Structures are given as structure tokens and as C-alpha cells.
Amino acid sequence: MALDSLLEILQDPRTRQPLCEPVRYVFGIPTFLKEGDVVGQNAKYQKMYDNIGRFTGSVFWFICRLFRLDMVSKRKELLSELVIRSKDKVLETSIGAGANIAALPLDAEYVGVDISIEMLRACQKYSLLKPYHLQLVHANAEKLPFRDESFDVVFHFGGINFFNDIPGAIREMIRVAKPGAQILIGDETQIHVESWYSKLPFVKKYFCDTPPVLPPMDAIPSQIKDAKLSYKWAGTMYVITFTKSTLLSDRGGGGTC
Numbered sequence: 001m002a003l004d005s006l007l008e009i010l011q012d013p014r015t016r017q018p019l020c021e022p023v024r025y026v027f028g029i030p031t032f033l034k035e036g037d038v039v040g041q042n043a044k045y046q047k048m049y050d051n052i053g054r055f056t057g058s059v060f061w062f063i064c065r066l067f068r069l070d071m072v073s074k075r076k077e078l079l080s081e082l083v084i085r086s087k088d089k090v091l092e093t094s095i096g097a098g099a100n101i102a103a104l105p106l107d108a109e110y111v112g113v114d115i116s117i118e119m120l121r122a123c124q125k126y127s128l129l130k131p132y133h134l135q136l137v138h139a140n141a142e143k144l145p146f147r148d149e150s151f152d153v154v155f156h157f158g159g160i161n162f163f164n165d166i167p168g169a170i171r172e173m174i175r176v177a178k179p180g181a182q183i184l185i186g187d188e189t190q191i192h193v194e195s196w197y198s199k200l201p202f203v204k205k206y207f208c209d210t211p212p213v214l215p216p217m218d219a220i221p222s223q224i225k226d227a228k229l230s231y232k233w234a235g236t237m238y239v240i241t242f243t244k245s246t247l248l249s250d251r252g253g254g255g256t257c
């Protein structure tokens with residue numbers, strides 16, 4: 001997405017009103033987080049991902065090359081339910097270093113949100129490798145800084161299991177999706193958390209006291225009738241897909257400063 005188009009759909013995540021102050025930028029990325037905004041689990045994982053982000057870009061590519069991993073095909077499998085058309089406006093919440101974008105069509109317009117500025121910086125470097133139409137935004141996925149009904153497709157892969165407010169993050173994904181838009185939510189299953197995260201040096205301390213992970217099907221609003229749950233990568237990842245019902249149009253914004 002071009003920066004001008006992004007600026008048109010931004011709004012204040014706290015008031016859900018048009019922006020009354022100029023957008024602040026950090027490393028060229030619009031930021032909606034101030035000191036003290038991020039608390040609880042979100043602060044814990046923001047710290048972890050800021051540490052990981054400092055190394056992610058280079059380490060990720062090194063590991064892929066070393067083990068000849070075809071990460072693009074693996075990601076395509078995870079996102080196989082997504083239908084993205086040319087020029088669609090696509091939002092990924094918790095984009096991280098941008099590994100999913102590499103598996104998606106080049107001719108759509110992407111926006112990626114993340115709470116970790118270091119992951120976004122890794123994504124900046126990574127996305128330069130291909131000519132994506134991608135804008136990054138530093139924000140909390142539980143309070144998105146976008147107007148209602150801005151995107152044709154909204155997806156999230158990885159992170160939501162440990163958010164402070166999982167139902168709130170899903171409501172936000174639905175709010176910013178256009179009526180009829182496709183929404184996809186995926187993350188690791190408990191099998192993956194136990195067999196991988198709980199054993200990794202530097203990372204395991206962030207997962208030692210977490211409750212067991214469950215796909216958040218009960219957080220999908222009851223008006224959604226087509227929610228589907230499936231499992232990928234030998235049961236280590238779950239994927240929930242649904243379409244935004246027109247009954248869920250929630251036009252809250254639109255005021256003036």
C-alpha cells in the first residue's frame with residue numbers, strides 16, 4: 001500500500017476518532033505506542049520479540065540456507081485458505097519479520113502491524129528483497145489504528161495465543177475488515193509450545209508459566225456462521241477462517257477532532 005493510502009485509513013486507536021496530532025514515526029514507521037502503553041503479557045512478549053528482532057533477519061535467512069528449508073512453500077501451506085486478489089488491501093496483525101508476506105501475491109497492497117519495533121525493523125530489511133507494496137505500523141493488535149471496514153482481507157499468524165485480550169484482538173480484526181472480507185487466525189498448538197518453545201534457550205523462560213494453548217474458537221462472535229478450524233504441519237499449528245458477516249458491521253469512528 002502507498003503511504004498516502006495508509007494515512008487516509010489511520011485513526012486514533014484510543015478514541016477511534018480521526019487523528020488530531022501528526023503521525024509520529026520511529027525508524028520511518030508510524031507508531032501508535034507510547035511509554036507505558038504496553039502492559040502485562042504484551043509487555044513480556046514485546047521484550048522477547050525486541051530481543052529476537054535484533055537478530056531475526058540474518059539468523060532466519062542463515063538457518064533457511066543452512067538447512068535448505070523452503071520456508072515459502074511451508075508458509076503457503078499455512079495460508080492456503082487465504083484468497084487474495086490483485087489490488088486487495090490486506091492487513092497482517094503481528095507481521096513479525098514478514099515471513100508470511102513472502103508466500104503471498106506481489107500485486108496486493110499490504111499493511112503489517114506489530115508491537116515490536118525491532119521485529120518491524122527486521123521486516124523492513126526483509127521486505128526490501130522483493131517489491132512488495134507494504135507499509136508497516138507499530139501498534140498493539142488489540143487496538144488497531146485503522147478506520148472501520150478498511151481491508152479486503154485480514155489475517156494473523158503467530159502471537160495471539162499469548163495476547164492480553166484475545167477476544168478484543170479478534171473484534172479489532174473484524175472491525176477493520178470490510179463486510180464479506182475473509183479473516184484468518186492461526187498460531188501454534190500446545191504440541192508446538194511444549195516440544196519447541198519450552199525447550200529453546202533464551203526463549204523458554206517466557207513460556208514456563210503459560211496456561212495450555214487452545215484455538216480461540218469461543219472468541220469468534222456468534223453471528224459468524226462459517227468459522228472453520230483446521231490443523232497444519234502435523235498438528236503443530238491451528239488455523240481458523242471465517243468471513244465477516246454483514247451483521248457485524250460496527251461503524252464506530254467517523255467523528256472529528
Ligand SMILES: C[S@@+](CC[C@H](N)C(=O)[O-])C[C@H]1O[C@@H](n2cnc3c(N)ncnc32)[C@H](O)[C@@H]1O
Binds near residue numbers: 046049140160
Ligand atoms: C511468532 S511471531 C509471528 C510473526 C509472523 N506473523 C510470522 O508468522 O512469522 C509473533 C509476533 O507477534 C507480535 N506480537 C505479540 N504481541 C502483540 C500484540 N499485542 N500486538 C501486535 N503484535 C504482537 C510479536 O512482536 C511477534 O512479532
